[in-house]
Amino acid sequence: MSGSGGERPFVTLTWAQALDGSIASAPGTRTAISGPESLALTHRLRAAHDAILVGVGTVLADDPSLTVRYAEGVDPRPVVLDARLRTPGSARLFGDGTRSPIIVGAVGADRGAEAALEASGARILLLEPDPDGRPHLADCLEALYAEGVRRLMVEGGASVLAAFLAEDLADELVVTVAPRILAGLNPFHPAPAGIDAARLARSLVDARWERHGDDMVLRGRPRR
Numbered sequence: 001m002s003g004s005g006g007e008r009p010f011v012t013l014t015w016a017q018a019l020d021g022s023i024a025s026a027p028g029t030r031t032a033i034s035g036p037e038s039l040a041l042t043h044r045l046r047a048a049h050d051a052i053l054v055g056v057g058t059v060l061a062d063d064p065s066l067t068v069r070y071a072e073g074v075d076p077r078p079v080v081l082d083a084r085l086r087t088p089g090s091a092r093l094f095g096d097g098t099r100s101p102i103i104v105g106a107v108g109a110d111r112g113a114e115a116a117l118e119a120s121g122a123r124i125l126l127l128e129p130d131p132d133g134r135p136h137l138a139d140c141l142e143a144l145y146a147e148g149v150r151r152l153m154v155e156g157g158a159s160v161l162a163a164f165l166a167e168d169l170a171d172e173l174v175v176t177v178a179p180r181i182l183a184g185l186n187p188f189h190p191a192p193a194g195i196d197a198a199r200l201a202r203s204l205v206d207a208r209w210e211r212h213g214d215d216m217v218l219r220g221r222p223r224r
């Protein structure tokens, strides 16, 4: 797979949303959206990827473990996009110390935070920041490829989903739609700060709908 010149992993962008597009009942809160059947699908999907990426906003809001629990399979390696290294060393994604999450930060991040996260078992990758102080996603993907990641699942949250879509870095979407209205946090509208709304508009090609319990799951390839 070719990114901004170098090799990059295949990227699956996945999230669970309510009918109105909300992925949480309010920004910064954890909301269980998927029913048990679609949750099991998500966990099978996790097991089919080498690594699973979330933004630090999701780590701080949800403290997810990012493991495979509702399906058989091996846990993917956790990856956190975290320019300023705000991930707590006590975060659940460190597991019982046997996992080595990759934290992707920006050059210039606090050295003390870097040392503390390394002491907790993290592998820290510091990349040149963009004008907003964040690592470029294309560089991040190349760095993950160099770490051995060939299939990457991107699971949120709102800003990270929008950033991957806006930069055309998603190869497949897998979206769970639950039969409820949350009127909460929508990842695409309004577009998160720093993202041009026009870059988010997409159609899906080869779109397939599957029913999983009460939820519908949409798979497809995003195209402008």
Ligand SMILES: NC(=O)c1ccc[n+]([C@@H]2O[C@H](COP(=O)([O-])OP(=O)(O)OC[C@H]3O[C@@H](n4cnc5c(N)ncnc54)[C@H](OP(=O)(O)O)[C@@H]3O)[C@@H](O)[C@H]2O)c1
Residues within 6 Å of the ligand: 014, 015, 016, 017, 023, 024, 026, 027, 028, 029, 030, 031, 033, 054, 055, 056, 057, 058, 059, 061, 062, 081, 082, 083, 084, 086, 133, 134, 135, 136, 137, 155, 156, 157, 158, 159, 160, 161, 163, 185
């Ligand atoms: N329903 C679902 O499927 C689902 C899944 C996951 C999360 N969520 C929800 O999503 C919400 C969290 O979303 P969020 O937008 O606050 O946080 P987020 O997308 O998880 O993380 C955003 C943070 O990531 C960091 N980051 C680093 N590089 C970035 C880049 N290139 N582009 C964008 N962000 C980058 C930024 O912090 P720095 O600048 O400090 O690096 C940014 O503030 C929570 O309510 C959570 O429950 C829902």
